[in-house]
Amino acid sequence: MKFVIVGRNIEVTPGLRSAVEDKLGKLDKYFNPETEVHVTLSVEKERQKIEVTIPVKGSIIRSEQVSNDMYVSIDLVEEIIERQLKRYKNKIVDRKQSGGDFNPVYIENDYMDDEEIKIVRTKKFDIKPMYPEDACIQMELLGHNFFVFCNAETDQVNVVYKRKGDTYGLIEPEY
Numbered sequence: 001m002k003f004v005i006v007g008r009n010i011e012v013t014p015g016l017r018s019a020v021e022d023k024l025g026k027l028d029k030y031f032n033p034e035t036e037v038h039v040t041l042s043v044e045k046e047r048q049k050i051e052v053t054i055p056v057k058g059s060i061i062r063s064e065q066v067s068n069d070m071y072v073s074i075d076l077v078e079e080i081i082e083r084q085l086k087r088y089k090n091k092i093v094d095r096k097q098s099g100g101d102f103n104p105v106y107i108e109n110d111y112m113d114d115e116e117i118k119i120v121r122t123k124k125f126d127i128k129p130m131y132p133e134d135a136c137i138q139m140e141l142l143g144h145n146f147f148v149f150c151n152a153e154t155d156q157v158n159v160v161y162k163r164k165g166d167t168y169g170l171i172e173p174e175y
Contacts, residue, residue, distance in 0.1 A: 001028050001035050008042035010070075016041060019071055023078045024052065030085050031056075041070060050077050061085060087117070127157065135160045136168050 003021055005012050020039055027037075031054075040051040048070040054061040061084050065076040129152040130138070139147035139160055146161040151172070159171040 001025070001031050001033065001037050003037050003039060005039045005041065008040060010041050010043045012041060016070060019074050020050075023074050024081075026078065027081060027085065043070075048073050050074055052077050052081060054081070056088075059088070061088065129155070132158065132160055132168075132170050 001024070003017075003024070005017055005020055007016075010016075020041075024037060024039070035054065035056070038053040038055075042049045042051075046068050047066050048068060049064065049066045050070065050073045051064045052062065061081060063077045063080040063084065065073045065080065067073045067076065127148070127150045129150045131152050132149075135147050135149040135158070138149070139145075139162070146159055148157065148159050150156070151158040154172070156173055158173075161169045161171065163169050
C-alpha cells in the first residue's frame, strides 16, 4: 500500500508517520501493493482527528475517528476499516463481482461477518417538492438528522443533513 499522509494544524512527525504506517500497514494483506491510502491528521482544540480514505474499484472505504490522543484515534480507525473491509468483501463475493484493488488471497478466504446488516423497518412517505431550506425546517420538526425530499428547483431527489456546529449539508445526485 502507498500512504499519502497530510497534516492540518499538525506537523506529521516521523513518529506519527510510523504509527500510521504500522497500524494501517496491517491492512496490507487485503490490498494490492499499488493501492493508495489517503490519511489526513488534524487537530482542533483538544480534538485529535484522523480521516482515512481508501478508493477501491467502484467504492470508497472511509473512516474518521476523533479522540483526545492521536495514537488512540489511529488505533480506532484501523479497527473500523478492518470491519468495513470484511463486510465489503462479503458483498463482493455475494454479488460475484471482481475484487479490483483487493489482494486475491483476501477475496478467496472466508471471513465471518461480525455485524450482518439487517433492515428491520421500512417507511413509506409522499415526497413533495420543496426547497432545501424548507426541507431543513421539516427535518428539525421531525427531530431527525437527515431528510429526503424532491427539490422544487431541480425536480430531483435530494437529501439535507445536519452537520456539526448546527450547520446543514445538501446531497444532490450527479449525472
